């Protein structure tokens with residue numbers, strides 16, 4: 001007998017912004033380069049953080 005209760009339920013995945021670590025709401029999010037951010041500002045922040053990391057590696 002198939003267990004109907006075991007059917008996969010669709011759970012909305014709440015992602016967090018890589019820049020400010022806040023949970024992203026579906027209606028308010030900024031998609032760029034395969035990632036979600038709160039807004040353009042947070043995206044820019046994340047980009048800057050990435051660049052800083054790369055520069056430290058080049059030292």
Ligand SMILES: [Zn+2]
Pocket residue numbers: 017018019020021022037038039042
């Ligand atoms: Zn953010």
